[in-house]
Amino acid sequence: MVKTETSGGEVLGPPANLNRHRVDWRGWKFMWPFAVVFVFVFIVPILYAVYESFFQSRMVGGTVFAGLANYRRLFGDAQFWTSLRRVALFTVVQVPIMLALSALLALALDSLRLHGMKFFRVSTFMPYAVPAVVSALMWGFIYGAKYGMVASLNDWLGTSLDVLSPNTMLVAIGNIVTWEFTGYNMLIFYASLTTIPHSLYEAAAIDGAGEWQIVRRIKMPELRGSLAITVIFSIIGSFQLFNEPSVLQSMVPGNTITTYYTPNMYAYNLSFMGGQSNYAAAMAIVMAAITMVIAYAVQLRSMREQMR
Amino acid sequence: MKFAKKAVALVGAAAMATSMAACGSDSSTTATDTSSSDEKVTLSVWAWESTYTAAIKKFEEKYPNITIKLENVGTNTDEYTALDNAISAGSGAPDVAQIEYYALPQYAIKGNLLNIADKGASDYKDFYTPGTWSSVNYNDGIYGLPMDSGPMAFFYNKAVFDKAGIKEAPATWDEFYEDAKLIRKVDSYITSDSGDAGFYDSMVWQAGGTPFKTTGTDKVSINLTDDAGAKKFTELWQKMIDEDLIDTKTTGWTDEWNRGMNDGSIAGLLTGAWMPANLLSGAPDAAGDWRVAQLPQYSEGETANSENGGSSLAILSSTEKADAAYKFVDFMSHDRSSIDTRVEGGAFPADTETLEDSDFLSKTTLKNADGDEVDYFGGQKYNEVLAKAAENVTSGYQFLPFEIYARGIYGDTAGAAFTGKTTLAKGVESWQSKLKEYATQQGFTVE
Incomplete structure (x- = not known):
């Protein structure tokens, strides 16, 4: 028709x-x-x-519709905000350190001045291939203040360092995560550096640019694009921090790692230990929203920067 | 390329469709009760204890029509997580599950477990030790049969005690405190604790405390701050923490902990009677040095003791093979051949007959992984001490109806006392307020 x-x-x-x-x-x-x-x-x-997330299931009384009660409870839940602040702090400190390290390593690789490049590349990437649970366990043994490597270090230096105490735990976890993901991010950076055509370096050399100027004027700007990706991946990764603290939890004393150490751990423990999967669902949704907003803001910013 | 992608997606979609179909058909296959004696029945059993396998073989010889499908879905809390998931999903739960005494009320109150009182279990009262029997009784029902027990005892490294100039194991907590100081002088700790909720419960129990009470199915009272027993232990332990007399940095069941017991830097352990086999595997070099004694008392001449750990076999109320399941539970827990098999494998018995058996009592060696007999306790008849400990267990202590969660958050609250952030009394107080909050959320009337 x-x-x-x-x-x-x-x-x-x-x-x-x-x-x-x-x-x-x-x-x-x-x-x-x-x-x-x-x-x-x-x-x-x-x-x-x-x-x-709109329901509540109770031991006495069964499952009932609860409307927004879970969300209201969440906004007043000090433990949730503590855990969120903790991963935020973790992100702000750990991500820049890790990415700076990755960028440095990528530049070092790209400088072509290193011996045994292939070995170097593989060995920095290797930690990423180790399952997070295994590496957390391994680092747990290293951190042992009585029999671990930290103990040997203490013996040698005459110090009494205890990495597995509440004050240093987050740093200790940051170290593990950095160790795990530096190689991975390095590879992303390195990949973008290898796309720079060699003629550009030659032209720069003819113009009289030194090695440092080449790095600053050619290589660094090239890294910017991949930086946006690595930053977003890292932010999402740190907000979802789970494996390392939950493996270490059974190895550390007292309240060093609480059941609400990170938002993910809190949701997991509420759901599987406390039988409050409805509340955990509400938490998961709020966390997803928060992570999305932060990742989006970062992306917008980096896109604007790239336009410049 | 395009075709490849489409093919991958199609395969994915097909896989999804079939797995969904599999989910749907699960529940309809087991509709009829097939437990009459001449028909073949398969029971699904969840347990993590290694001694079960041999006992199950004996069961299958006696009941050829009943096949047991034993699955180890994880140790204690891991199994409970799987169990919770299966129960809330409404399918996939086993017929029978190993459940520790402390977790039993939690499942009983939710109606997840079958009351086996009228299946014959109510006649077994005198067969089991008082501690284990009261643990499977809940609200006038019987929700499982005892498989093993863990009366508390004091395990100590005699070599370290000798070095510190201590002649015998402490009889009172005052002596324990004095001994701890002497042991500190030889660079060891009398014991370690970095915030273990199960241990706290057992110690409060031993001190005569009854901080938790459940009435009916919906009223619970939580009173840790005013309970006399809880106070006694909290004060004692605070003193030990303050004066650095217990190792608060080494967490139980870690590699560091085993090594500490192996080299004598942790010279004692207040724990359940199931410990010997673990000591042998965790601290093999200290063989011959360790001894067992009764738990120290608050005043001389007392004999109060408590339980730590130990588990039961319970039948899930969702089972459609209740009769066969009861036959299995009954055999595993009550039959002589099953008990003997499990005790030989290292389990500590829950029945009075074994605890009075002369072969059992006169044992002085432990069998290690290679099958060799090791004289771990320096010729001591350790089972004599442990059997006495089982006899001394007081009754009347109740676990919370949400003990699994309660223990899970003990570290968050009271745990801070072990890292010097607060006192144990304050930590326990905040544990109590969290427990009350949770109880209210779960619909209990909190008193």
Whole structure:
């Protein structure tokens, strides 16, 4: 019907014109296998979590609809905000240190002045291939103040350093995470450095630029693009901090690592130890929103910078 | 490329569809009760204890129609997590599960466990020790049968005690305190504690405390701050922490802890009677040095003791094979051949008959992983001491109906006392207020 109306008397009109108002489903034919999986493994679970977060399930009285009560409780939950502040502090300190280290390593690799480059590249990347649980355990043994490597260090230097105490725990975890992810980020940086054409260096050299100027004027600007990616990955990663503290928890005394040490640990413990998965769902959603806002803000900023 | 991608996506979608179909069909297959004796039944059992395997073999010989599918889904809290998930999902829960005494009320109150009182279990009162029997009784029901027990005892390294000039194990807590000072002088600690909730519970129990009480299914009273027993222990322990007489830095069950006991820097342990096998594997070099004694008392001449750990076998109320499940639980817990098998494997018995058995009592060696007999306690008849400890367990102590969670957050609150951030009394007070808050959230009336 549409055909006759639009085409009217123009019998020889271009065929593309005929379909102008018709939705083109051809793309969706290719899309649907992905879309189905995406909806079921991504959209549906999120919606289910949102749905769950409106209920409360109690040992006495069963499950009841609670409206926004879980969210209200969350905003007044000092433990949640403590854990959020902790990962925020962690992010602000650990991420810059790690990324600076990664950038330095990438520049060092790219300078082509190192011997055994391949070995260097592989060995800095290796920690990333070690499962986080294993590396947390390993570092736990190293940190041992009585029999670990820290103990040997103390013996040697005559100090009484105890890394597994509440005051130094976050630094100790930061060290583990830095060790794990520096190589990974280094590789991203290094990849973007290798895309710089050699002719650019040659031109710079002819213009009389020194090594340091090449780094500053050519290499550093090139790193900016990958910096945005690594920053966002790192922020998301640190806000989701879980493996390292939860493995170390059983190795440290007292309240050094609490059940609400990070938001993720808090949600996990509420859900699996306290039977409060509804409240944990509310927390997960709020955390996702917070992380998204922060990541988005960072991305906007870095995009604006790149435009400049 | 395009085709490859599409194929991958299709395979993914197909996998999803089939796995969803598998989920859907699960519940309908076990609709009928198949536990009559001539039909074949398969029971799903969750347990982590290593001695179960041999006992299950004996069971299957006696009941050829019942096949046991034993699964180790994780040790204690890991298993409870899996159990909680299966229960709330409404499918996938086992027929029978190993549940520790402290966790039993939590499942009983939620109606997750079958009351087996009218299946014959109510006649077993005198078969088990008072401590374990009271642990499986809850609100006039019986929700499991005792598998092992953990009466508290004082394990100590005699070599270190000798070095410090201490002749015998402390009989009172005052002596314990004085001994601790002497042991500090030879650079060891009399024991370690960095905030263990199960230990705290046991010690309050021994001090005669009853801080937790559940009435009916919805009233709970939590009174740690005024309970006389809790106060006694809290004061004692605070003194030990303040004067650096216990090792608060070494966390239990870590590599450092085992090494500490191996080299004598941790010279004692206040723990359950199931410890010998763990001592042997964790501190093998100290073989021959360790001894066992009764727990010190608050005043001379007393014999109060408590339990630490120990577990029961319970039947899930969701089972459709209750009769077969009871046969299994009954055999595992009550049958002589099962008990003997498990005791041989290192479990500490919960029945009075074994505790009076002369072979059991006269044992002086422990079997190590290679099957060799090790004279770990220097020729001491350690089971004699432990059997006496089991006899001395007082009854009347109640666990919280949410003990798993309570223990989980003990470190958050009271744990701060072990890192010097607060006192144990204050830590316990904040533990109490968190527990009350949780109880209210869970719909209990808190008194």
